[in-house]
Amino acid sequence: MKELKLMKGNEAIAHAAIRYGVDGYFGYPITPQSEVMETLMAEKPWDTTGMVVLQAESEVASINMVYGGAGCGKRVMTSSSSPGVSLMQEGLTYLAGSELPCVVVNVVRGGPGLGTIQPAQSDYFQAVKGGGHGDYKLITLAPASVQEMADFVEDAFELAFKYRNPVMILSDGIIGQMMEKVELKEFKPRWTPEYIEENFPWATTGKKKGQERRIITSVELDPYVMEDFNYRLQAKYKACEENEVRYEKIMCDDAEYLLVAYGSSARICQKSVEIAREKGIKVGMLRPITLYPFPEKQLKDLAAQVKGILSVEMSAGQMIEDIKLAVECKIPVQHYGRLGGIIHSPGEVIEALEQKIIGG
Amino acid sequence: MKEEIIIAGFGGQGVLSMGKILAYSGVMQDMEVSWMPSYGPEMRGGTANVTVIISDDKISSPILHEYDTAIILNQQSMDKFEAHVKPGGTLIYDGNGITHHPTRKDITVYRIDATEEAARMRSVKTFNMIVLGGYLKVKPVVKIENVIKGLKKSLPERHHHLIPMNEKAINRGMEIIHEMEVEA
Numbered sequence: 353m354k355e356l357k358l359m360k361g362n363e364a365i366a367h368a369a370i371r372y373g374v375d376g377y378f379g380y381p382i383t384p385q386s387e388v389m390e391t392l393m394a395e396k397p398w399d400t401t402g403m404v405v406l407q408a409e410s411e412v413a414s415i416n417m418v419y420g421g422a423g424c425g426k427r428v429m430t431s432s433s434s435p436g437v438s439l440m441q442e443g444l445t446y447l448a449g450s451e452l453p454c455v456v457v458n459v460v461r462g463g464p465g466l467g468t469i470q471p472a473q474s475d476y477f478q479a480v481k482g483g484g485h486g487d488y489k490l491i492t493l494a495p496a497s498v499q500e501m502a503d504f505v506e507d508a509f510e511l512a513f514k515y516r517n518p519v520m521i522l523s524d525g526i527i528g529q530m531m532e533k534v535e536l537k538e539f540k541p542r543w544t545p546e547y548i549e550e551n552f553p554w555a556t557t558g559k560k561k562g563q564e565r566r567i568i569t570s571v572e573l574d575p576y577v578m579e580d581f582n583y584r585l586q587a588k589y590k591a592c593e594e595n596e597v598r599y600e601k602i603m604c605d606d607a608e609y610l611l612v613a614y615g616s617s618a619r620i621c622q623k624s625v626e627i628a629r630e631k632g633i634k635v636g637m638l639r640p641i642t643l644y645p646f647p648e649k650q651l652k653d654l655a656a657q658v659k660g661i662l663s664v665e666m667s668a669g670q671m672i673e674d675i676k677l678a679v680e681c682k683i684p685v686q687h688y689g690r691l692g693g694i695i696h697s698p699g700e701v702i703e704a705l706e707q708k709i710i711g712g
Numbered sequence: 713m714k715e716e717i718i719i720a721g722f723g724g725q726g727v728l729s730m731g732k733i734l735a736y737s738g739v740m741q742d743m744e745v746s747w748m749p750s751y752g753p754e755m756r757g758g759t760a761n762v763t764v765i766i767s768d769d770k771i772s773s774p775i776l777h778e779y780d781t782a783i784i785l786n787q788q789s790m791d792k793f794e795a796h797v798k799p800g801g802t803l804i805y806d807g808n809g810i811t812h813h814p815t816r817k818d819i820t821v822y823r824i825d826a827t828e829e830a831a832r833m834r835s836v837k838t839f840n841m842i843v844l845g846g847y848l849k850v851k852p853v854v855k856i857e858n859v860i861k862g863l864k865k866s867l868p869e870r871h872h873h874l875i876p877m878n879e880k881a882i883n884r885g886m887e888i889i890h891e892m893e894v895e896a
Contacts, residue, residue, distance in 0.1 A: 358732075469751070526775065529751045624773075
């Protein structure tokens with residue numbers, strides 16, 4: 353019989369990381385994600401799987417420790433919340449520029465600046481448009497349940513190594529702090545040095561006699577070489593866009609109106625759909641699971657069917673830009689969302705839908 | 713069956729842990745549950761609340777704007793949450809420190825003087841279990857045997873010797889809760 357546990361989203365990330373065979377976690381505490389490292393420290397995986405868990409002196413140090421570990425072909429990760437993730441942006445662009453796989457969890461809180469410690473979704477732009485410099489992308493997964501917090505650790509590492517690119521799990525204070533039932537996967541062994549040597553010819557595992565030097569860097573002084581590298585990066589992102597889009601459709605078949613929401617807003621909107629349907633309003637919901645790559649085609653198809661779209665996000669309106677691009681402004685698209693750590697209720701979403709889309 | 717509950721009071725009253733035990737009891741009964749706390753500095757004083765949902769079916773939103781039951785343990789929470797009980801719903805409150813009693817007539821109001829009772833029983837820490845007992849008397853959403861199992865799951869093993877005391881508090885809560893006539 354499968355064992356179900358009741359735990360917070362943050363705790364689920366920690367347990368999933370140990371069980372998946374992650375080699376290292378480097379982090380610095382910040383509300384509302386501190387339970388990730390707290391759980392790892394309590395579980396002491398260094399005694400069981402050999403996983404390293406280290407509290408760095410800052411977020412800047414954490415992300416650069418991730419860079420070091422990733423360069424050795426190890427499966428390494430960090431987690432933080434908005435202000436901490438801002439500090440990591442330099443590291444993230446270097447990781448992308450050096451084509452290193454890693455997983456970064458952002459349990460988003462209200463901003464800007466030090467902001468609040470309450471949930472928000474206002475780091476969408478930073479995650480999917482690249483908070484650091486240069487033409488890079490972060491593959492971004494948005495969990496909407498504690499179970500997905502656990503499952504996406506594995507999914508994120510698979511994508512990170514498949515594309516040799518950092519992957520972000522973009523969560524928020526609700527999914528991080530809430531408790532739900534979760535089924536954890538069986539323990540998997542960590543990769544052996546032999547496995548890494550065999551599978552990752554780029555990893556710096558120590559130069560053997562006669563072997564070519566492996567150099568991990570993002571600097572290239574010849575702009576023509578740098579341009580070629582950028583074309584290669586873009587080809588990689590194109591492949592990712594073609595193959596990795598994930599989404600969930602809820603009650604879309606006969607929908608006349610559409611809510612688009614991810615993460616905790618998707619959970620709130622699901623309730624709004626239930627209430628609206630009871631009132632006889634035909635509403636459906638599209639939940640992007642990957643925010644980059646974004647489910648553009650699916651939205652474009654739905655735009656041919658519905659009369660209007662409400663983008664629901666705890667922000668001043670960030671994802672709405674990608675929705676508008678996807679539907680090419682063929683139908684009305686509006687945004688609704690509370691700001692700065694205030695959570696919108698299912699009722700408020702219905703009111704916004706009625707005012708901005710149905711009545712609009 | 714679906715029960716949407718808000719438990720609200722002061723930080724330190726055991727609001728969050730009461731919700732956790734209730735959620736665990738739901739897990740023991742093979743039901744879907746969610747537990748969404750107010751987190752942060754509230755835990756160290758000030759108001760604290762937790763939304764618990766127990767359901768036969770998958771739970772959509774862990775965040776709600778109206779509740780089947782509100783369990784209210786201080787005046788601030790009364791001011792904030794009385795209006796958010798669904799018509800026909802249930803409000804349970806501890807009279808300690810309450811100056812403005814509930815006024816709604818379209819809900820059923822119960823009072824449980826758990827603060828007083830906990831002091832009488834000389835076990836202030838079981839206050840929240842008295843309240844939980846009272847709640848389960850009027851809303852038997854989970855079986856008491858599953859609550860005990862839930863307690864075992866949510867308490868660290870070194871505290872398992874306290875389970876009989878908590879069970880006693882739950883039973884006492886069931887005895888002392890009583891329905892209130894709402895005055896106009």
